Amino acid sequence: MDKLLIRSNVRKLRFEHHEMTQQQLAEKVGVTRQTIVAIEKEKYSPSLELAFRIALVFNSPLEEVFFIGKKEASI
Helix, strand or coil: CCEEEEEECHHHHHHHCCCCCHHHHHHHHCCCHHHHHHHHCCCCCCCHHHHHHHHHHCCCCHHHHEEEEEECCCC
16 A cells, blocks of 8 residues: 655745745744755655644645645555
8 A cells, every 4th residue: 555645835835925934934833944844845744733833824725735645655
C-alpha cells in the first residue's frame, strides 16, 4: 500500500498574500520559521490545529491549503 503524504499550497498562498515571508506566517500561527520550511518541503505534516491556524491566516478552506497525495513506497 502506498503511503499518504500531506501536501500543501502554503508557499503559493504566501506569495498570493502580499508575498508573506515564512517568518511572518510562522509568527501569525505561533511556530518557528523552520516549521513552515518543513511543511513547504513536505518534510513535516502539521497537526490538525496548526493546519487550521494556517488556513485561517489565508482565509481559505483547509482542503485548499492542504491535501493528500500519494508517496511511492520504497522497494
